[in-house]
Amino acid sequence: PVVYVKAGHLFDATSDNLRDNVVLTVEGERITKIVPAAEVSIPAGAKVVDLSQDWVLPGLIDCHVHLESRADEYNPINEVRMTPFKGAFNGVVNAKATLMAGFTSVRDVGSQPFFAVDLRNAINSGLIPGPRVVASGPPISITGGHGDMNGFAPAVSNWMYPAEKDFQIADGPDEVRRVVREQVKYGVDVIKILATGGVLSAGDKPGAEQFTYEELKVAADEAHRAGRKIAAHAHGTQGIKDAVRAGIDSIEHGSLIDDEGIQLMKEHGTYLDADIYNDDYILQEAPKFGLPQEMVDKEKSVGRLQRENFAKAVKAGVKITFGTDAGVYPHGDNAKQFHYMVKFGMTPAGAIHAATSSAADLIDRSKDVGTLEAGKYADLIAVTSNPLDKIETLEHVSFVMKGGKVYKDEVGAEKQ
Ligand code: ARG
Incomplete structure (x- = not known):
């Protein structure tokens, strides 16, 4: 089953920039695609993680x-x-x-x-x-x-x-x-x-x-x-x-x-x-x-x-x-x-x-972690304000996914 992670603002750590409104598809432990939200139609009944109000970063x-x-x-x-x-x-x-x-x-x-x-x-x-x-x-x-x-x-x-x-x-x-x-x-x-x-x-x-x-x-x-x-x-x-x-x-x-x-x-x-x-x-x-x-x-x-x-x-x-x-x-x-x-x-x-x-x-794990890209582990976190404006935002992480599994969800992102 595919999990659709909606990211309002994505810092994928491949550059210094944020991308707005993207969807990451997660299959098993890994990310399979990252695409603009406008280009995906999420099938009815699919599992969605809605972080469309949040800033999403690599774990x-x-x-x-x-x-x-x-x-x-x-x-x-x-x-x-x-x-x-x-x-x-x-x-x-x-x-x-x-x-x-x-x-x-x-x-x-x-x-x-x-x-x-x-x-x-x-x-x-x-x-x-x-x-x-x-x-x-x-x-x-x-x-x-x-x-x-x-x-x-x-x-x-x-x-x-x-x-x-x-x-x-x-x-x-x-x-x-x-x-x-x-x-x-x-x-x-x-x-x-x-x-x-x-x-x-x-x-x-x-x-x-x-x-x-x-x-x-x-x-x-x-x-x-x-x-x-x-x-x-x-x-x-x-x-x-x-x-x-x-x-x-x-x-x-x-x-x-x-x-x-x-x-x-x-x-x-x-x-x-x-x-x-x-x-x-x-x-x-x-x-x-x-x-x-x-x-x-x-x-x-x-x-x-x-x-x-x-x-x-x-x-x-x-x-x-x-x-x-x-x-x-x-x-x-x-x-x-x-x-x-x-x-x-x-x-x-x-x-x-x-x-x-x-x-x-x-740590010699670049092929698995450190950035959010297709093929990497779905290790990602979310915060409720922009860490590029205020780095201390990262002291309060509201969502944690590791290997496609949700460990923390204070924003009610996980929808069934
Ligand atoms: N484990 C280190 C040591 O004992 C800690 C050093 C902590 N002090 C510092 N200013 N970073 O040497």
Whole structure:
């Protein structure tokens, strides 16, 4: 059966323009045609989704989430209380919140081994509702780095999390190569590596390099050999450049990037995936549930600079995607980042491309998602006012369809 989706205003993300009064025909999971409304005669009794008063866009894509994490527990001490079961319950709830916010695809860039892989499979098999998940394994870290358990007695940290040693911690090119291969073996879609220190980790510095250029190069080559993309967490100036030169596909955070780093990203076509909403939540909310002062101080050292440097990168023409680090702040609030992307230099259409067409390119799913065209998945959302006039409109998505199935319909669009 064909579903006729009437769109009053369509932003299909193949350009910056809106098209008025079109009809998308959906058969099964995919779009089969998009035509001017005047040219279709909808057969009597056909299934219609009437969004003729609304603005219709491709389902949004967040390229940086952690679906197992809860914002109100995002405190490293809680990692020692985290069981895989707890993470899984969180993931079920977070996946649904993400989908209901209009994000029909996400890239999960770090969780316990191999949570995101299982969550992806559970969603794909129809067991639970959620976005399409492009899954990484645990983020690969040096010993003592952003992904290690720091600040505990040796006996405690060795005993606590044995899998960490096998699947996450790597020192030297050979171990990096082995860990990438292990992760591929257990079904990840993407590799996440921690090139520099971080904010929400004990005992390291966001600006400091962690993996060497040689290690990053091995990771990138090995990921690419396996047909996977690779993302690097990198706040620090030098670590960003090493990661870009090593052939990493996206720089996460990018906080302390300098002009040379910006030029390198342009030359290599590397995406910047900067979580520029995060700072608000970390400074305003996280201290209320006990985020250690060390981390609040680290946030203050990067947060504002990250936004200014993001603006420079946008101005210079670096390729930008939408990645928020949801899990540090509550899942479902992802779209709050659009406001900052526009405030710091993007056009509304540009910010939407970052979360649709460009994001699809980064996650290597352009043939399926990211634009609304015949042949793509019927992943689409609707809002009741024009997001090109006011980007914050996307914080209130009233309709969500994923793969031709309606998950949210606050406007009564679905007619029988
Ligand atoms: N996961 C990141 C880290 O711990 C969060 C950084 C958040 N701060 C920011 N300004 N984006 O390093």
